[in-house]
Amino acid sequence: MSAQDWLSQGTLVLASNNKGKIAEFEKLFAELDLPVDVIPQGQLNIEDAIEDGLSFIENAIIKARHASRISGNPAIADDSGICVPILGGAPGIYSARYAGEHGNDAENNEKLLTNLKPFRKDQQAIEGMFVCVLALVQHADDPLPQIFQGIWVGEVLEQARGENGFGYDPLFLLPELGLSSAEMTKDEKNKISHRGQAMQLFRASLQK
Template sequence: MLKDTVSAVKEGEQVEQQWVLASNNKGKLAEFERLFAAANLNVTIIPQGQLNIEDAVEDGLSFVENAIIKARHASRISRLPAIADDSGLCVPALGNAPGIYSARFAGEHGNDANNNAKLINDLQPIRAQNRLDNKDTPIKGIFVCVLAFVRHADDPLPIIAQGLWQGEILETPHGEGGFGYDPLFWLPELGATAASLDSADKNRMSHRGQAIRQLLQQL
């Protein structure tokens, strides 16, 4: 049951628990905090950096593998339940790159400007060919988020949740908010990029918002 996992009950009162977030990404932490607060869970999310936990070696070949690796690593060191997010952008026209390498697509981990520039550059030949062929075909993109929750480091039954968010990839960035590839991720039904959305709208629609809601349902 959820209350057994999330909180202990003593004399009718909930005792707040702590979960470790296996990430030091400020953007991800802010989104987690907002979504968990909206769910009214009595849980404090602590980024692993506050506990001096270094990043895990992400040597998996999929979002699911890497999420589990990161969750187990954080839980083993902290001895607390841990939740890990492995997310990224898949562009079918590039064979689903950057995929699990999204954060370090241009070489330096977490350099959003360079990652966006490389994505724009890698898509230029495809756009040029489309123009030669008189094709007005948008470049599709899919934001992917996989969450893994472990109660302890050796948990044999991790809880896995996945969210997908489909859009189009622009040639130039738009919007001042968000992080990562948000300025290039165009949502035609809204006429805006993910970087142009306020936090409430983004959490409602985003891959991470979908995954967190799915995770909470599974708990």
Template sequence: MTQSTWLEKHTDLVLASNNKGKISEFNHIFETLNLPIQVIPQGHLQIEDAVEDGLSFIENAILKARHAAKHSGKPAIADDSGLCVPALGGAPGIYSARYAGEHGNDSANNHKLIQALQPLRQKHTIITGMFVCVLAFVEHAEDPLPKIFQGVWQGEILTEARGEHGFGYDPLFWLPELGKTSAELEKAEKNKISHRGQAMQAFIQSLITN
């Protein structure tokens, strides 16, 4: 079954996330498109988060998508994303949401990142990083061919937070070409260029083409 055929036969798509920020971004993207899809966050179906014990974004995205599909009986899409900083060997990477120990504590995670980078900074040193997003789509829990879509967003890591929008590491993610952090972008502007926006556009394109 091709994804375009799937679109003709299904209207519900379970989003394997309970992260309010991610849910908001997904909903905003789908609202701007004329597609007959209802995105259902897994929490609305009383589905708890999957155990993320993979060693890569791809592995974790597939694990989460299969988990949501198994417990809902519906096609599912999962996002696994995070911030990779080459100067830290790619950390926080797949552990981005729980970098400081407590899952989803953005303030603590940002503080730990600032502290981890402090010894590596010299005068005028620019520390680069990249947001990575992998989307995994499965038509059912045992789908042997999950569809994978990836986005990578390059930027720099600041020494202090700026901006009130977004979530996660957005306040530290500086975009020199725009003169703003990710947290200073309006939602629509961010969705056009972000790692998640890139991956979502690839997913949407796969739905509307044969």
């Protein structure tokens, strides 16, 4: 699938109803200045897909196909979360519903902090990785979805810091900057984040 194939269709559906993600994507897409209208699926009354995959890639494809099937347009979906190696990669694909209720950031953060307490010792840093997978499909049955992946490595703080961002941003420390993701401006975050990395790969694919 070349960029020209789906760009010529005029509309690209963003398969997300997450306000935080949509805000970041709107800024990132604005910078791309694409010759298509990028429309969040909620504006088309498309509800969230059932995410029953076992990986970020599977879930991103599921969401993209779902939005494309209902809208009849090409769709791009993001599946993302935080992986903590010492917890076997958890929360992983369950990041948004780690504490049970989907999208309850405060409870998800609290559960992660609680689960990490037994591993805190001698001020040793605990590594965490934000992962973002973008899946682009030209149509619902596209046999060759395009995949763009970004991984942002940092540390998991012992308590929240910062008021910006969403999700696990307040717990994610960039040690080289001395800032949490929630202490960064949107522009600063988008330049280096997992989502920003994936979008940069997406941008590069348009130039092929």
